Amino acid sequence: MSNILNSPIASSVLGAKVLAVTSGKGGVGKTFVSANLAAALAKRGRRVLVLDADLGLANLDVVLNLHPKITLHDVFTGKATLDEAIVKAPGGFSVLLAGSGMVEYSRLTPEVRDEFLQVIRSLVPRFDVLLLDTGAGISDVVLFAVSLASEVLVVATPEPTSLTDAYAAIKVLATQQKRQHVRMVINQTARPGDGRAITTQLQQVLDRFVTNGTGRSIRLIHVGDIPADTSVREAVMRRQLLMVNTPGCPAALAVSELARKLDETVISPAESSGART
Template identity: 80%
Template structure:
C-alpha cells in the first residue's frame, strides 16, 4: 500500500461541490469501493432495508451506469430504468420501483456502452434526477461503480458522505487506499467512512482502518495540511448466510435476520442514522 501503487491523478470531474448538494432534502451517501467484488451492492441493498426499518424514507440509486446489478441482488425485473428516463421514453416516476425491504429503488440499465463515458448530457441528466428525487426521501444511497473512473468520481461528488466498502484482502486495501487518496486530493474530502466486509475476527476492521490511516498520514497531503480522517463504521463478518442470500437473490435481513452479518448490518444502519442531519446526539 505504498504511494507507488497509487494511480496517476485524474482530472477532477466538473460536478457539484464534494460537500454535496445544498438545500433541503435527502442526505446522499455514496456507497463505493476501490475494487469490485467486495460486496458493495449487497451492503447498499441491506443497508437500505435496515434504515427503512428505522423509519426512514430510503431510495437506492444504481449509479453504476452501464454495469448495473442492483436489480439482480433484489430479484427485480424492471421494464423501465434510468436509460429510458434519460432517453425520454419514460418518466422518472415510472422508473422508481418498490424493492423488497420497503425502500425504493431506481435501477440502471446493464450493458449500456454509452454510459461508460461521462458526457455532458449524462452528467446533466443525472444531476436533474438527483435534484428531482431529493425532496421525497430522508436518505439516498448511491450504489456507485468500483474504482476511480470519471463516472464513479462524478457520482461520488454528488454525495454528502462517502461510505467506502473494503475487505481485508491486500488487493482490496491497496485499491481502497488509491480511491481514498483521489477523494481527498481531488474532491477535498475531509473524512471518509469505512465498512470492512468479510472480516474473520472482531476488531479486524478497526485495525485495518488504523493501518490505512497511518499510510494516508505518511503519503497523502491535503490543501489544509491535515490528513483525511477515516471513520470506522463497522465490520460485516464473514458469514455463509451471505452467500445463501445472494444465491437466492434475497435480502439477508429478510432471509436470515438473526445471522451475524444481518445483525452487523443493523448496527451499521444505527451508526449511519446517527450521522444524519438533525439526528439526536447519542446518549
Template identity: 75%
Template sequence: MSESPSPVRVEAPSPEVPLKPLGKVMAVTSGKGGVGKTFVSANLAASLAKRGHKVLVLDADLGLANLDVVLNLYPKVTLHDVFTGKAALDDAIVRAPGGFSVLLAGSGMVEYSRLTPNVREDFLRIIGSLLPRFDMVLLDTGAGISDVVLFAVSLASEVLVVATPEPTSLTDAYATIKVLVGEQHRRIVRMVVNQTTRMGDGRAITTQLQQVLDRFVVSKPGEKVRLVHVGDIPADVAVRQTIMKRQLLVQHMPGCQAALAIAQLAAKVEDFLIGKAA
C-alpha cells in the same frame, strides 16, 4: 398519485468547479469489484427502512449494474429510459423487497460509461428530483475511479468505502480514498470492512490505512484526512445462502451475525447522515 414535491435545483458547474455535496446523499463505493458493495447498499437500505426512514437506492453503476439481480427484480422501466426521455421518473422508481425504493440502471449502458455533459446533466436532474421525496438517497456506484464513478460520489455529502481484508482490496481502497481526497478535497471518508474473520479486524485495518494516509495524503495544507471505521460485517455462510437465492439477508436471516452487523451500521448511518441533512 398525489402531487410530487418540487425538485431541488442542482446546478451543473463546469468540470473545473467542485460540486457542493448534497446533505442526505451517501455514496457507497469501493476500490475494486467483488467486495460486496451492492450487497451492503441493498441490505443497509432495508435496515434503514426498518428504522422508519424513506430510503431510495440509485444504481449509479451505469455500465455493469446488478442491483436488480441482487433484489430479484425485473424492471420494465430503467434509469436509461428516464435519461432518454422515454419514461417519467415516477415510472422508474420501484418498490424493493425490504421496504425501500430503487432506481435501477439496467446493465450495458455503454453510452453512459463516460462522463459527457449530457450524463452530468441527466444525473443532476434526477438527483434534484429525488431529494424532496426521500429521507436518504444511497448511490450504489461502480467500483474504481472512473470519471462517472467520481462524479456520482461527488454528489454525496458522505462516502462509505466498502473493502475486504484482502490486500488487493485494501490497496485499491487506499487508491480510491487518495483520489477522493485529491480531487474532491474530502476530509472524512467512512469505511466498512466486509467478510472479516476475527472481531476487531476491520478497526485494525482502518487504523493501518489511516497511518498511511497520515504520511502521504492531505486534503489541504495542514489538514489530515480522517478515515472513520463504521463497522465490520463478518464472514457468514448465511450471506452466500441469501445471495444465491437473491434475497435480502436482513429480511430473511435477520438474526445471523452479518445481518446484526448491518443493523448496527444502519444506526450509525442514521446518526451521521440524518444529522448532516438537518
C-alpha cells in the same frame, strides 16, 4: 469536470442525505451492503431510495431479484418519467435501477452528467436517504456520482488487493474532491476488531503520503465490520435480502448496527428534511 461538492445537492438540509457507497475494487460486497443497509434504514422508519449509479455495469436488479421494464436509461432518454422508473424493493425501500451493458454511460459526457444531476435533484426532496450504489474504482462516472454525495462510505475487505485499491480511491477523493473524511466498512472480517485495526493501518499510510489540500490527511471513520457469514452467500445466490430472510444472522446484525450508527451520526442532522414515516 467542475467540483460540485458545495452544490445544493451535497450540502442541502432541505432534502435527503445523499450517501455514496463505493469501493476501490469490485467484488467486495458493495451492492450487498447498499441493498441491505437500505432495508435496515427503512426498518428504522427512514424513507430510503437506492440508485444504481453503476451506469454501465448495473447489478442491483440481480441482487434484489427485480426485473424492471423501465430503467434510468429510459428516464435519461425521455421514454419514461422518474416516477415510472422508481420501484419498490423487498425490504421496504425504493430503487431506481440502471440498465446493464449501456456503453454510452461508461464515460462521463456532458449529457450523462446533466441527466444524472437532474435526476438526483428531483429525488432529494422526496426521501430521507439517497444511497448511490456506485461502480468500483476511480473512473469519471464513479467519481462524478461520489461527488454528488455529502457522505462517502467505502467498502473494503481484508484482502490486500482490496485495501490497495481502497487506498487509491481514497487518495483520489482527498486530492481531487478535497474530502475531509470518508467512512469505512470492512466486509467479510474473520474476527471482531479486525476492521478497526485495518482502518487504523490504512489511516497511518494516508497520514504519511496523502493530503487533501488543507495540509492535513483525510480522516477515516470506521463505522462497522460485517463478519464472514455463510448466510450472506446463501442470500446472494438466492437473490434475497439478508435483512429480510435471515435478520438474526451475524452479518445481518452487523448491518443493523451499521444502520443505527449512520442514522444517529449522519442522517439525524438532516432531520429537518421531513418526519419519519
